[in-house]
Amino acid sequence: MVGGALLFGVALHPVTAMAPLAGGILGIAAGAAIAHGKAVWRLLAAGAALVPLFAMPTSGPALVAVAAILSLAFIPGGPRGLRGLVGLLFGAMTTLVAMWCALRIGHAKQTIHWSPLVTTATAAAAMGMASVLAMLPRHLRFVVDPVHAALHKLPANLDAEVAGLCARAAAIWTTAQGQIADDAGKNLVRDGVLKTLEVAARSAGVSLTGPSDAELGHRIADLDQRIAAATDHEVKAQYQAARAAQDDQQRYRERIRQARERLVARMHNHVAALEKFELAATGLSAARAASAGSPVVSPLEALSHDVAASGEALAELELGDTPSSVAADVVASGHATGT
Numbered sequence: 001m002v003g004g005a006l007l008f009g010v011a012l013h014p015v016t017a018m019a020p021l022a023g024g025i026l027g028i029a030a031g032a033a034i035a036h037g038k039a040v041w042r043l044l045a046a047g048a049a050l051v052p053l054f055a056m057p058t059s060g061p062a063l064v065a066v067a068a069i070l071s072l073a074f075i076p077g078g079p080r081g082l083r084g085l086v087g088l089l090f091g092a093m094t095t096l097v098a099m100w101c102a103l104r105i106g107h108a109k110q111t112i113h114w115s116p117l118v119t120t121a122t123a124a125a126a127m128g129m130a131s132v133l134a135m136l137p138r139h140l141r142f143v144v145d146p147v148h149a150a151l152h153k154l155p156a157n158l159d160a161e162v163a164g165l166c167a168r169a170a171a172i173w174t175t176a177q178g179q180i181a182d183d184a185g186k187n188l189v190r191d192g193v194l195k196t197l198e199v200a201a202r203s204a205g206v207s208l209t210g211p212s213d214a215e216l217g218h219r220i221a222d223l224d225q226r227i228a229a230a231t232d233h234e235v236k237a238q239y240q241a242a243r244a245a246q247d248d249q250q251r252y253r254e255r256i257r258q259a260r261e262r263l264v265a266r267m268h269n270h271v272a273a274l275e276k277f278e279l280a281a282t283g284l285s286a287a288r289a290a291s292a293g294s295p296v297v298s299p300l301e302a303l304s305h306d307v308a309a310s311g312e313a314l315a316e317l318e319l320g321d322t323p324s325s326v327a328a329d330v331v332a333s334g335h336a337t338g339t
Contacts (some may be wrong), residue, residue: 001028001030001031001032001128001129001131001132002031002128002132003027003031003125004027004029004030004031005023005024005027005028005033005128006027006125007023007027008022008023008024008026008027008030009121009123009124009337010117010121011025012026013023013120013121014069015055016188018058019120019124020102020119020120020124020127020289021053021066021099021103021124021125021127022054022108023099023120023127024099024102024127025046025049025050025066026046026050026052027124028070028095028098028128028131029043029045029046029073030042030046032073032074032135035135036135037289041188042073043073044074045070045073048069048072049069049070049073050166051069055193058281060325064092065095065175066094066099067091067092067095067099068092069091071087071089071091071095072091073091074087074090074091075087075088075089075091075134075135087134090134090136094130094131095134097130097279098126098131101123101126101127101128101130102123102124102127103123104127105119105122106120106123127221134162134200136178147193148170150198151170151197153201154197154204155202155204157328158200158201158203158204159203159204159260159264162200162264165196165271166197168195169192169193169197169271169274170193172189172271172275172278173190173193174192175252176189176190176278176282177283180281180282184305185281188308189274189277189278189281189307191311192273192274192277192311195311196267196270196274199263199303202332203260205262210291211249213250216249216250216253219244219247222283223239223242223243224243226239227239227240242255259286266310269310269313270307270310270313273307273310276306277304
């Protein structure tokens with residue numbers, strides 16, 4: 001692009017005073033065509049960009065029109081999707097900067113003593129050099145990894161064991177991305193890892209709060225003594241209601257503890273199933289080669305069913321008994337005792 005702009009600028013110098021800009025436009029298109037193909041499309045865009053350059057006075061609107069049209073030369077085959085739109089906008093802005101560079105060189109005090117041919121060649125080459133940046137978006141890819149995004153969203157107060165399971169699951173996905181060629185298998189691992197991280201994030205809200213088991217035991221013992229010593233019926237009834245509330249707290253804590261143990265156990269099972277599937281899937285190519293074409297897919301299918309089943313079990317636990325249902329039991333018990 002730089003060489004093409006320089007050559008076209010020198011060639012057009014005897015023909016027009018707009019040689020730096022015109023040479024830069026043609027050189028940019030020619031260089032992009034040589035490097036990336038689509039010559040007809042790029043040269044047509046360059047030719048169309050020359051129209052406002054010569055048909056309009058050299059002003060802001062004319063330069064914007066040139067930049068907008070020439071930006072089409074940076075998109076191979078025409079703009080497509082978000083990437084194409086970004087390429088068009090970036091190409092137009094880069095072209096404006098490139099033309100500004102060419103005009104600055106042509107009108108700078110430092111270049112006033114240069115020969116007109118050298119000034120034109122330098123300005124056109126500078127325009128081509130700045131326009132090289134417009135090809136950058138074609139080499140960029142916008143990739144969003146949902147697993148890494150989910151990892152960053154995990155709460156900071158995760159239990160150490162659950163956090164360790166999440167790290168294992170993320171490591172499985174990292175390996176699967178590079179070693180599992182089958183898209184269906186890779187998607188299965190990704191979905192399984194995402195389910196693990198989702199359940200782990202929600203588990204952070206299931207925690208034991210309030211008094212400890214020892215303190216609850218001490219309160220219950222104290223209330224039992226008060227109930228035994230009470231002689232007034234109303235006093236005794238209030239102590240009994242308080243005693244029932246302490247029992248409810250104990251049951252609540254026990255069910256939370258049990259739910260957490262089940263969650264951790266099923267997470268262990270799910271992560272182990274993912275590890276087993278990932279190991280089998282990465283070795284599938286070697287197994288096919290060693291078996292000389294004999295069927296080796298059925299064991300992998302069975303493992304995929306295991307992963308799906310463990311994920312469903314994890315989801316069922318997530319949607320099953322929750323602290324809110326236990327809280328409803330406590331409230332109902334409180335109403336039954338008159339509290």
